[in-house]
Amino acid sequence: MRWLWILPLAVAAAIFSLSAQSQYPGGIQLPPPLDKVAHATVFGALALALDLTLRITRPDLPLYRRHLLVLAAVSLYGASDEWHQAFVPGRACEFGDWVADTVGGILALTAGSLHLLVTRRLGALSWWRGRRRRPDPARDLILVADPHWGATLTGLEAATAAHPEADWLFLGDVFDVWVGLPGMETEGQRAFLAWVEARRTAGRWVGLWLGNREYFLDPHAARFDLMGEGIGGTLEGETLAWEHGDLINTADRQYRLWNLASRSGLLWLVFRLMPGGTARRVSAWMERKLRTTNAAYKLAFPREAFRAAAEAHPGMTFLTGHFHTREGEANGLALPWAHEGQFMVWREGRVEDL
Structure with missing residues (x-):
């Protein structure tokens, strides 16, 4: 092109x-x-x-x-x-x-960018880097949605020890807030990146699809086999499609506006110019606000919108996280909250509890 x-x-x-x-x-x-x-x-x-x-x-x-x-x-x-x-x-x-x-x-x-407030045609804000094909599609693919980790990576060490041969796909909101700028990362985030490096050194495929609590993480893309954001998550040769899920509900205009503003070049410049301590305090404030804002849309699962998003991927299993509850519509499945180590697995063309 x-x-x-x-x-x-x-x-x-x-x-x-x-x-x-x-x-x-x-x-x-x-x-x-x-x-x-x-x-x-x-x-x-x-x-x-x-x-x-x-x-x-x-x-x-x-x-x-x-x-x-x-x-x-x-x-x-x-x-x-x-x-x-x-x-x-x-x-x-x-x-x-x-x-x-x-x-x-x-x-x-x-x-x-204004059309991104009201549509599911979101190619303009979606991106990806890396490999869409796993070396061995027959391997188990462990799915982790919304662990919202803090200092402790709950469930990760136990699942790794129990399934050392598995690949991994994280569907976003890995931490309460993760800002990929110098001086912003926590010990827990550094520990997670070290875990990713160890899994990849062992020959395992590790993917990360960003959610609504990850910001400006593309400098870390080379640390993963696949990193992406927005819509369009797929694996070549496998009937699996995914996105985080925060962009499913087109009626949630308040969030759509926040999503655009919080991932804008202007906010990136502001964070880059802030002293490290100030940036961390602003990040903590953002995390507190995210917990309590827009509650009406967070509490209700957008069933019709979810079904439409799933049916846009015929013949595939469509996955999201984000909703913190297990829901199924048509060929789509919203994965449960992984906060307590409740992971899922893609195995032989099906999604199961790990």
């Missing part, structure tokens, strides 16, 4: 061509602030073209990282465009034009 790069390149070339002229095509005059609106519009179009192209050609990029790359490219191109105009007779090189270019990119990316 590399040919898609023709789209943003064509938009960039059109902007360059316009900036080489002393006036707008047809002699159009755009007094302030309409001239700034024009700048914002064309650079917004460039941002959307870049975002679409990166989404399709680089499915390994999380939403926040993709948006930061797009915004950086648009802003830098806007700066070069202003420098270019300085050599065009009759054109002024204004700082305000560059600001309009950058703001146009921000507004376009924001507007281009």
Whole structure:
């Protein structure tokens, strides 16, 4: 799909061509602030073209990282465009034009994400890296959904000792909150990553699909055989599909908005600029808020929405965590809360208690 790069390149070339002229095509005059609106519009179009192209050609990029790359490219191109105009007779090189270019990119990316508040078409915020094929699909695949661990990895050591040959798939919310930024990780999270390394060294496949309590973990993707987020979890050659489950209920607009905001490039920048102690306190506050907010949607299992999501994977077993209760609809199964070491297993094409 590399040919898609023709789209943003064509938009960039059109902007360059316009900036080489002393006036707008047809002699159009755009007094302030309409001239700034024009700048914002064309650079917004460039941002959307870049975002679409990166989404399709680089499915390994999380939403926040993709948006930061797009915004950086648009802003830098806007700066070069202003420098270019300085050599065009009759054109002024204004700082305000560059600001309009950058703001146009921000507004376009924001507007281009609004559909994610109301739809199940969530490819724009979904990503994955790694291997979708297990070395031996006949092995047991232990399924761990929502353990919400703190300092103690309840049940993990016992299950590992009892099933040393098994592969592992974690369906999200592994810890109460896990922020993958320097200085944010806890001893429990470091112990879990050491366990993952030991399992992989032993030749076992380990996957992690992120939930609503994991943030910016993609720097750890290479530590796992597979890491992903959003929808679209599958294994090649196996009739198994999954997602965490937090995006099943399209009626939960409050959570959808929080999900977008909390995984945005803006929040990543804020956390990166915070001192480590402040960032940890903010993370703890987020965890407390997550326990008590939006209770009406958390208490009721979205049965119809879950069934529709499952039926979108015909011929497969569709799994989620998130709901902390065992529920079944059509070909779908919501796994129970693994807080007390209650793990499940995918064995010979069926899901069973471990």
